[in-house]
Amino acid sequence: MHTVQENDPSNLLQRLIGLQQAFRHIPSDAIDHLAESLGLSRAFILGVIQFYSFLHSSPRGEYDILFSDNITDQMQGSRLLAQRLASKLGVDIGRTRDDQRVTLDYTSCTGMGDQGPAALVNGHPITRLTMERVDQLAALIEQAVPLDNWPAELFQVSAGVERRDIVLNSDYKPGTAILRCLEEGAEELLRRLEQAGLRGCGGAGFSTAKKWRFCASTESAERYVVCNADEGEPGTFKDRYLLQAHADRLFEGMTLCAAVIGARRGFLYLRGEYRYLLGPLQQILQQRRENGLLGQAILGRDGFDFDIDIHLGAGAYICGEESALIESLEGKRGIPRNRPPFPVTRGYLGMPTVVNNVETLANAALIAQQGVEWFRSVGTAQSPGSKLLSISGDCERPGIYEFPFGTPISEILAACQAHHTQAVQIGGAAGRLIPPAEFNRTLAFEDLATGGSFMVFNQSRELLNAIDNFTRFFRHESCGFCTPCRVGTAMLTKQLGKVMVGHATSKDLDELGTLGSLMRQTSHCGLGQTAANPILDGLEKFPDIFQSRLRSTSFEPAFDLDASLEEARAITGRSDPGAHLEGGGV
Amino acid sequence: MSGSFSIDGVTVPFETGQSIMDAALAAKIYIPHLCHNPEFQPHGSCRLCCVTANGRTVAACTTLATDGLEVANETHEITTRRRLLLKLLFVEGNHVCPACEKSGACQLQAVAYHCGMLAPEFVHFYPKRAVDASHPETIIDFNRCILCELCVRASRDHDGKSVFNISGRGIDAHLTIDSPSGRLGDSRFSASDKAARVCPVGAILPKHRGYEIPIGRRLYDQESISQVGDVASHREQEDG
Amino acid sequence: MADKIRIATASLAGCFGCHMSLLDIDERLIDLVAHIEFDRTPLTDIKQIGRCDVGLIEGGVCNAENVEVLKAFRRHCNLLVAVGACAINGGIPAMRNQYSLTECLEEAYLHGSGIDQPQIPSDPELPLLLDQVHPIHDVVWIDYFLPGCPPSADTIFTFLDELLSGKPIRFAYRQIHYD
Incomplete structure (x- = not known):
């Protein structure tokens, strides 16, 4: 069986993550050593380091603290908490303290939206941050208490399931689905998945059976199955729950896929933010090996050899895009590939590869066990079954909800006890902004498709803050490969900033619209194509939140005229009227 | 196998496996592009060659031609989009044409002339970038780099040296050089x-x-890039 | 001659090259002058701008005075045109944006070679410099852009001629260049 050798270049990212953990950065001599042993250039390795947010060329503090900066964290007061910690510790946000004790910074959504505000300390999540907790952290850090000795309750991640339906109400026994597949054959399993109408739960909704069939039918010596657990979409955390509570199902789903496509090796690509799940997941894998559900001759079937490795991500949202994920699995920068060829024909190491979301694979295992009728007992004709939602924001009961497809938004809002709702962002930053007039729309591939993020904003919220947060998120997460996304996300941030500070006119809104539709039409991948969604949806459905911030002038300068003289005033010491510029636009 | 498709109503033959771009080049139909060079594997990053194929927007350089495909290239809408992309490239870097030795034989300029761009109009980024004059024969001015990765591809796939790389992410993505310093x-x-x-x-x-x-x-200076083609092909003729 | 088009021109952070190019229209100027009259421009030495049909701006915005002049032009001109590379993207003067203003002034007045009495000038008579050089469209709305360093006399003539005739403005390939 092919396993990754230590000196395989595809192992680069994993080696770098190991070095980062051991040395708090990637030391320069380690780069030279890696370059030599992996046969890669130094510049290539530096390029990989600089691509991933969690890899650094200069040392981080002994305590590396990253505050989750999603809008839902912010709505729960995360910014104030971060500032409080910063002032307690005497360190600026974004900096490492001079004594190297601590680094403080913000990071993209850490997937704890139901129990925020959240932060990561050396990769370990701390949830439900409060002033008291922040003070507690400050004390622990000042006293240099090793992380292992921190109170365990700080690291508790709860698994709050608020609504269960067919999937979460089902019992599941490891191995049943595999056994049935071995008895009935791969074709029968595919037929069952097809009849059940299982579609990709990452949001795209591609037929799972079709994907597996394509992969199986591509001539190749090796095939791979990959589970996409890079749950990076802001506001989603349902995969975190599945990985925490139902990993067995998903590993079974991967094994079923392996049986169908003839893969001998699979990967779970686990986002860096979920590194705390690595140990428990590896234990489950080990258990499955011991139970004959992984490894050589699974369940005694000669020739059915399959095992799963867990690869970590390192803070790059784009790696949730399946071809970028494959690049990352190969140890490279996560740049989305040109498609076609799609991964099912040319994926990992150029071999046919199935990439499925956590929920999809877990559902596949359940369908194999429970049957078609069970799955189709809920949902709609085009979207059978149910969907896990991660509900966060302004509601009394945030958490994991399982709803049948076809459920109207209004019903979901009622279930999570959201009141005076101004808008819902469905599908994360890349998703859609839904106004109350559309709350009768339904959760379904044929209406509102979603990977599972469901963020609620009540009427007290400045919706523009959310739009600004998402726009900045995309600027930070753009891979930089294609022109419209690389420059467009930066330009949108700049232009929206002008609106935020009240210096914009209607001409600036026109420009936002123009840029947004250019990005939607011409970007290389889904990130760039959806990065302007928050702005475009906002302009279309909530025009007032933009209009109310506009100047009545027809044009306003791109920069603060008087402020741009500040440096000159400081140099010359002038403060006469001539040393100032009045007003803005003409 | 081969077949034919159309670009702006003109019938274009293609061989199986040929991209829309390659078939267009062979038929002497100009599709604006910056990161494409037929000598190297297609990249699809500049997006200038985006056309619509049966109504869908695709990059001509990375999309295979198929029989009967209807491609729109030089429509008003597509040219407007191209101008926007060019404007983004111009404001992203520091392109001071009057101070550039490449001016007049620069493909970024030439494509912008072709697409009728009068000015970049957007807010300029004015990034602070360096000039590397350390090599005795060649100078690199990072201010002008548009991240087409042609040097990356040429050095890796043709020269076998991998001198050039891309580092950073998003708007901070930049060209790097593989050397100890x-x-x-x-x-x-x-x-x-x-x-x-x-x-x-x-x-x-x-x-x-x-x-x-x-x-x-x-x-x-005298003729459009749609007539005279890419600057790299001319340089190859001069040198070789 | 009430029907004459009234034109004003100014050079901000520029080199007057674009104005030279305007004069380079040569004998065709005679035809033009039958249809246009100049308001504030270095050519007439009129200091205050009056109501104008067209304003031609050469140069980018590098100091407080540039901002004031540009705003006055915008207020008084129906049509404001960015003429030349500096007005369009800051041009050569904007190459100083690679450095901070402090670095620039210190190099020019304190640490540069051949400096006699090192001192950064400061006088209320002198306009203060902006921390960066900007294209003029960063400060006011611009209706039209004529690229070139400078735009050729032919380009400027074509622009004015077609503007006067009310035709849509179209340039031949060779009339548009950025250098």
């Missing part, structure tokens, strides 16, 4: 490398040669 002079780069001759803009330039052809008499 990160400077070109300390790298394995040679002025005779293919990578020295593929830059479509003035980012990688030979030293000791200035204004040999006066402004006004350069490649794109």
Whole structure:
């Protein structure tokens, strides 16, 4: 069986993550050593380091603290908490303290939206941050208490399931689905998945059976199955729950896929933010090996050899895009590939590869066990079954909800006890902004498709803050490969900033619209194509939140005229009227 | 196998496996592009070659031609989009044409002329970028780099040296050089490398040669790129 | 001659090259003058701008005075045109944006070679410099852009001629260049 050798270049990212953990950065001599042993250039390795947010060329503090900066964290007061910690510790946000004790910074959504505000300390999540907790952290850090000795309750991640339906109400026994597949054959399993109408739960909704069939039918010596657990979409955390509570199902789903496509090796690509799940997941894998559900001759079937490795991500949202994920699995920068060829024909190491979301694979295992009728007992004709939602924001009961497809938004809002709702962002930053007039729309591939993020904003919220947060998120997460996304996300941030500070006119809104539709039409991948969604949806459905911030002038300068003289005033010491510029636009 | 498709109503033959771009080039139909060079594997990053194929927007350089495909290339809408993309490229870097030795034979300029761009209009980024003059024969001005990765591809796939790389992410993505100091002079780069001759803009330039052809008499000064083609192909003819 | 088009021109952070190019229209100027009259421009030495049909701006915005002049032009001109590379993207003067203003002034007045009495000038008579050089469209709305360093006399003539005739403005390939 092919396993990754230590000196395989595809192992680069994993080696770098190991070095980062051991040395708090990637030391320069380690780069030279890696370059030599992996046969890669130094510049290539530096390029990989600089691509991933969690890899650094200069040392981080002994305590590396990253505050989750999603809008839902912010709505729960995360910014104030971060500032409080910063002032307690005497360190600026974004900096490492001079004594190297601590680094403080913000990071993209850490997937704890139901129990925020959240932060990561050396990769370990701390949830439900409060002033008291922040003070507690400050004390622990000042006293240099090793992380292992921190109170365990700080690291508790709860698994709050608020609504269960067919999937979460089902019992599941490891191995049943595999056994049935071995008895009935791969074709029968595919037929069952097809009849059940299982579609990709990452949001795209591609037929799972079709994907597996394509992969199986591509001539190749090796095939791979990959589970996409890079749950990076802001506001989603349902995969975190599945990985925490139902990993067995998903590993079974991967094994079923392996049986169908003839893969001998699979990967779970686990986002860096979920590194705390690595140990428990590896234990489950080990258990499955011991139970004959992984490894050589699974369940005694000669020739059915399959095992799963867990690869970590390192803070790059784009790696949730399946071809970028494959690049990352190969140890490279996560740049989305040109498609076609799609991964099912040319994926990992150029071999046919199935990439499925956590929920999809877990559902596949359940369908194999429970049957078609069970799955189709809920949902709609085009979207059978149910969907896990991660509900966060302004509601009394945030958490994991399982709803049948076809459920109207209004019903979901009622279930999570959201009141005076101004808008819902469905599908994360890349998703859609839904106004109350559309709350009768339904959760379904044929209406509102979603990977599972469901963020609620009540009427007290400045919706523009959310739009600004998402726009900045995309600027930070753009891979930089294609022109419209690389420059467009930066330009949108700049232009929206002008609106935020009240210096914009209607001409600036026109420009936002123009840029947004250019990005939607011409970007290389889904990130760039959806990065302007928050702005475009906002302009279309909530025009007032933009209009109310506009100047009545027809044009306003791109920069603060008087402020741009500040440096000159400081140099010359002038403060006469001539040393100032009045007003803005003409 | 082969077949035919249409670009703006003109029938274009293609061989199986040929991209829309390659088939267009062979038929002498110009589709604006910056990161494409038929000598290297298609990249699809500049997005200038985005056309609509049966109504869907795709990059011509990375999309295979198929029988009966209806491609729109030089429509008002597509040209407007191209102008926007060009404007983004112009404001992203520091493109001071009057101070650039490549001016007049620069593909970024030439495509912008072709698409009728009068000015970049957006807010300029004015990034602070360096010039690397450490190599005895070649100078790199990062201000002008448009991240087409042609030098990356040429050095890796043709020269076998992998001198160039991309580092950073998003708007911070930038060209890097593989050497202990990160400077070109300390790298394995040679002025005779293919990578020295593929830059479509003035980012990688030979030293000791200035204004040999006066402004006004350069490649794109008299005729459109749609007539005379890519600057890299001309340089190959001159050199070879 | 009430029907004459009234034109004003100014050079901000520029080199007057674009104005030279305007004069380079040569004998065709005679035809033009039958249809246009100049308001504030270095050519007439009129200091205050009056109501104008067209304003031609050369140069980018590098100091407080540039901002004031540009705003006055915008207020008084129906049509404001960015003429030349500096007005369009800051041009050569904007190359100082690679450095901070402090670095620039210190190099020019304190640490540069051949400096006699090192001192950064400061006088209320002198306009203060902006921390960066900007294209003029960063400060006011611009209706039209004529690229070139400078735009050729032919380009400027074509622009004015077609503007006067009310035709849509179209340039031949060779009339548009950025250098």
